[in-house]
Amino acid sequence: MGLGDGSYKHRIDPRPHPAAAPMSAPMKIQLHDILASEDALDYAEPVEALNATLASGNHDYEFRAPLHVQVRYSRSQLDLFFDGEVSGRAEATCGRCLEPFPLAVSQAFSLVLTPATRLSGEIELAPGDLVQSFYEGTEVDLTPLVYEQVMLALPTRPLCGEECRGLCPQCGSNRNVGHCACTIETGDPRWSTLRNLKIYRGA
Numbered sequence: 001m002g003l004g005d006g007s008y009k010h011r012i013d014p015r016p017h018p019a020a021a022p023m024s025a026p027m028k029i030q031l032h033d034i035l036a037s038e039d040a041l042d043y044a045e046p047v048e049a050l051n052a053t054l055a056s057g058n059h060d061y062e063f064r065a066p067l068h069v070q071v072r073y074s075r076s077q078l079d080l081f082f083d084g085e086v087s088g089r090a091e092a093t094c095g096r097c098l099e100p101f102p103l104a105v106s107q108a109f110s111l112v113l114t115p116a117t118r119l120s121g122e123i124e125l126a127p128g129d130l131v132q133s134f135y136e137g138t139e140v141d142l143t144p145l146v147y148e149q150v151m152l153a154l155p156t157r158p159l160c161g162e163e164c165r166g167l168c169p170q171c172g173s174n175r176n177v178g179h180c181a182c183t184i185e186t187g188d189p190r191w192s193t194l195r196n197l198k199i200y201r202g203a
């Protein structure tokens with residue numbers, strides 16, 4: 001067995017194991033620990049991967065602290081049941097005025113996971129897909145389940161308040177803070193010239 005025959009390649013695990021367990025670690029439950037009698041967990045779920053997903057989409061949210069997860073779990077034969085609640089606090093960006101504001105998020109959930117083998121390969125999940133309604137292997141990773149619930153709880157368009165007046169379309173200043181000069185200058189002939197140009201172009 002020489003150095004150049006490639007035999008060492010097979011010893012490398014493609015998935016790196018996390019080094020030391022941090023204060024809030026992704027929560028995995030071993031299948032043999034899920035029993036017919038209900039058990040419960042209360043833990044802090046890290047938000048780094050969730051923030052990465054949120055940043056890649058259109059959602060203007062970021063979590064600055066771990067999520068609080070309370071979950072009860074049990075099994076009936078091969079079906080696994082998870083009931084609980086996830087809560088956290090997001091920094092949201094208002095869809096109208098673009099100002100950040102804190103948003104409390106809380107979502108109750110009730111999930112059933114079935115063995116992946118029952119799907120007989122009909123469903124393929126893309127890498128990073130948050131949807132999971134089945135399990136395989138020897139453990140259940142609660143992280144994607146929890147993340148999905150959080151995503152469901154987030155409003156499609158965050159608003160700092162229903163009464164938010166948004167930004168001035170002309171100068172871009174925050175109309176919640178004060179009146180900009182634009183509203184006063186609407187009668188200015190320079191603006192009316194611009195308006196006429198718009199109308200002319202649209203006709």
Ligand SMILES: [Zn+2]
Binds near residue numbers: 160
């Ligand atoms: Zn706003």
Ligand SMILES: [Zn+2]
Binds near residue numbers: 169171172180183
């Ligand atoms: Zn303005």
